[in-house]
Amino acid sequence: MSVVTTATITPAPRVQGRLSVPGDKSISHRYALLAALSEGRSELSNYAPGADCQSTLTCLSGLGVAIERRGTTVTIEGRGLRGFRSPDAPLDAGNSGTTMRMLAGILAAQPFTSVVIGDESLSRRPMRRVMEPLGLMGARIDAVDGHAPLTIHGSTLHPIHYTPTVPSAQVKSAVILAGLHTEGTTAVTEPAQTRDHTERALAAFGFEAIVDGLTVSVRGGQRGRGQTLPVPGDFSSAAFWMVAAASLPGSSVTIEGVGLNPSRTALIDVLRRFGARVDVHPESVAAGEPLGTIVVTGDTLGSLEIAPAEVPGLIDELPAISALAARGGQVTIHGAGELRVKESDRISTLVTGFRNLGITAEEHGDGYTVRGGGTPRGGVAHAGGDHRMAMAFAVAALSAQSPSVIEGAEAVVISYPGFFDTLQRLVA
Numbered sequence: 001m002s003v004v005t006t007a008t009i010t011p012a013p014r015v016q017g018r019l020s021v022p023g024d025k026s027i028s029h030r031y032a033l034l035a036a037l038s039e040g041r042s043e044l045s046n047y048a049p050g051a052d053c054q055s056t057l058t059c060l061s062g063l064g065v066a067i068e069r070r071g072t073t074v075t076i077e078g079r080g081l082r083g084f085r086s087p088d089a090p091l092d093a094g095n096s097g098t099t100m101r102m103l104a105g106i107l108a109a110q111p112f113t114s115v116v117i118g119d120e121s122l123s124r125r126p127m128r129r130v131m132e133p134l135g136l137m138g139a140r141i142d143a144v145d146g147h148a149p150l151t152i153h154g155s156t157l158h159p160i161h162y163t164p165t166v167p168s169a170q171v172k173s174a175v176i177l178a179g180l181h182t183e184g185t186t187a188v189t190e191p192a193q194t195r196d197h198t199e200r201a202l203a204a205f206g207f208e209a210i211v212d213g214l215t216v217s218v219r220g221g222q223r224g225r226g227q228t229l230p231v232p233g234d235f236s237s238a239a240f241w242m243v244a245a246a247s248l249p250g251s252s253v254t255i256e257g258v259g260l261n262p263s264r265t266a267l268i269d270v271l272r273r274f275g276a277r278v279d280v281h282p283e284s285v286a287a288g289e290p291l292g293t294i295v296v297t298g299d300t301l302g303s304l305e306i307a308p309a310e311v312p313g314l315i316d317e318l319p320a321i322s323a324l325a326a327r328g329g330q331v332t333i334h335g336a337g338e339l340r341v342k343e344s345d346r347i348s349t350l351v352t353g354f355r356n357l358g359i360t361a362e363e364h365g366d367g368y369t370v371r372g373g374g375t376p377r378g379g380v381a382h383a384g385g386d387h388r389m390a391m392a393f394a395v396a397a398l399s400a401q402s403p404s405v406i407e408g409a410e411a412v413v414i415s416y417p418g419f420f421d422t423l424q425r426l427v428a
């Protein structure tokens, strides 16, 4: 596996092959946190190899959790709801918003103060969305104008029924994890459905979470038990190959062992709408998470509009979806202001990068339009420290006339360290 800082992408007429993708990033974070909060040993296989999920393990180690990692197998000795040790240094969430926000929910209930720091990108991302509900539960969290570093003064929390204004699985999960530490029932009613891995993972570890429409609730004080669990392949990583196959006619890509949780797979219908053939073969369910094989075959090129209501179900796939328009057609995204507060301002990074590759793109307040006018010329695009930008530019550059350079390509280590090696294999 190679770590690169720039990647040169040679145009390719099609992608072809069979592959599996790394373990799911969202699920890996949750299994690690819940394993630590459970009693007894957990063994997680196919744990996400990226830096973000390592950040979660590093933070848990700082809290006294014994963790052993051999490749993608991680063994965690659970410490129960009250077993964490006061850290002797700040806990470093790196680039990972999921680590910082979900961990905040747990730390708010500990009998000690902890500091959570992040890299430059994470220190720019909004944390009030978790500070506010945790504050309503009785937590005291100091931040710098709503940004990390977070100093979390743990205290006794009380249950709430919270209705976030932004649909966010991270916020929902932070409140639910905090709720496990209260005496009473904590509930979150979401404004729109977001990924439900926390709810499923709670059940897998023996905690009871009740889901009723858009409301999830947990009783405090429950005890979880360590588990042996496999992590499914990451659908959001698979998305880049699905889009590459859909946008290059004559392509066919088969992705095995990929997570098919319906709160993550809205891209499948989007690709069908675009004109691609997508065959899905569900094969098994592990710890409540369905997985199977996806085959995408590129055919005609279409046009797409993504409506605001679709955004929560596609939030991590929007960069990949934009690359569909590299060769032809048009992609317009509406109601995706959340993209501005991801690992980079994804609206601005994406539009700038696409233009630098010779693709027509326009920014709107809460979205953008990408217009493929045939074969783009290729060029130099900068990932802006954002893994999904690096991968979206690489896929778009496959459609160009001449080779392109992706600067900051090393950002793929966040979720998909082997991305460029797999790309080489699929275009060969």
Ligand code: S3P
Residues within 6 Å of the ligand: 025, 026, 027, 098, 167, 168, 169, 170, 171, 173, 195, 315, 316
């Ligand atoms: C995630 C939730 C999403 C997503 C992120 C991972 C999670 O963020 O964009 O990559 O694992 O809960 P929000 O909850 O902020 O929408």
